[in-house]
Amino acid sequence: MKEAPIDLRAWRQFVAVAEELHFGRAALRLHMTQPPVTQAIAQLERTLGVLLFDRTRRRVALTPAGEALLPEVRELLARAQALPSRARAAAAGEVGRVRLAFVSTIGFDQLPGWVRAFREHSPQVVLELVEATGDVQLRDLQRGDIDAGLMLHSPGFAPPGLSHLRVAVEPLVLALPEHHPLAAAPQLPWAAVLGEPLVIFPRRIAPSLHDAVFGLYHAAGRLPVVAQEAIQMQTIVNLVSAGLGLAWVPESVMQFRRTGVVYRTPDRTGARGRKQPAVPLCETSLVWLEGDAHPALDRFVGFVRERMEEGG
Structure with a gap:
């Protein structure tokens, strides 16, 4: 049987009671009256099928189940609180993943320095690197298996249908x-x-x-x-x-x-x-699909463009 979801408000009430070990103080902390908090904890225990608190007239204490659950719920609430800022960071390309294919020649010189500098520039964007020839890169771009590629071609002959940025001519x-x-x-x-x-x-x-x-x-x-x-x-x-x-x-x-x-x-x-x-x-270009909405990739392309404007 599918279990009913438990909303974050119930977990916040659980943490408040667990940290205060007093329903009245927990209610004040939550800007609530005590009866709704007491009812919410009782409903949470019924949903879980376990007691989270031992209650007597003199004291409230966590049960072993409550003790085990508390750090997990704290982590859940912390992650939930971080979601809005993480969503904004992802939209800005500050977090995410870029799957980058490259030809071996760029790996001799420029690529190692770019990877090191980009990790310092955008530590929450993961660069996944894979060495691949140009034909494989074109196939993988169309399949969506990579986000961008560094490939060789003659000057002026970048593959059609792709956005590209020249990174080397030699x-x-x-x-x-x-x-x-x-x-x-x-x-x-x-x-x-x-x-x-x-x-x-x-x-x-x-x-x-x-x-x-x-x-x-x-x-x-x-x-x-x-x-x-x-x-x-x-x-x-x-x-x-x-x-x-x-x-x-x-x-x-x-x-x-x-x-x-x-x-x-x-x-x-x-x-x-x-x-x-x-x-x-011989020209080396960074290539990617035209119109591909990918904030982390946009950030990487911008980083490479700045490096080229600065002289590589």
């Missing part, structure tokens, strides 16, 4: 095996670089960036020879270390100091002094 650099003949060369000639096998991420991970890398080869009249695909940048660098090929990676990946790998920027001067195509840039 060039691609070339990762080479440490013992590769080109690793120690004074300059990196384009012809030699573009003729080497390539380790790259699948196109579905970051289509615009993948196309920009391929466009670099096509502009030089070459077709890239893909030796291996890998999803994570760390894995790509590890495969370069194993000698599977060269890789174009965001400059921030250089902080991943993998033994057996060196990072270089090719010489753009080609044969007869002709300039070669510029190395593509």
Whole structure:
């Protein structure tokens, strides 16, 4: 059988009597007369099916059941009293949760500092972090499994249909095996670089960036020879270390100091002094669903925007 709910007023009367151990003083404290308080406690005991107080002509004392219940009821009333301010704080984005996905490259540099600073800035907003590639982030945003993502793309090619905030723009650099003949060369000639096998991420991970890398080869009249695909940048660098090929990676990946790998920027001067195509840039954006009403997320986006205006 479903038990009847007990309103907070009855619990406040119980606490008053329990702390005063006198029905008359409890009634004065509650700005009531004594009979309604006595009746309310009797009704509460009937509802619970247990006695909360031992009553004699000389004294009122808590029963073991009343003793056990008192701290729980105090906590209940304290939480109830805090609800209005907590609701206002949630509406202002001061409390809540932000589920944030991120690509590994942002985790090398900016993200750790942001997480630390945001926890100091908004200690009651929980940041739930999950590493995920761009295609997974887009899927999870549409499903509602995450609130925002930090993803890679070519400049100006943020995913359509999403709000976005640019947080980083950096060039691609070339990762080479440490013992590769080109690793120690004074300059990196384009012809030699573009003729080497390539380790790259699948196109579905970051289509615009993948196309920009391929466009670099096509502009030089070459077709890239893909030796291996890998999803994570760390894995790509590890495969370069194993000698599977060269890789174009965001400059921030250089902080991943993998033994057996060196990072270089090719010489753009080609044969007869002709300039070669510029190395593509890579942009990282914070993205979220347009029009998504989420005060805690708005607070995080505002925090990141302020950090960018301050120089990162």
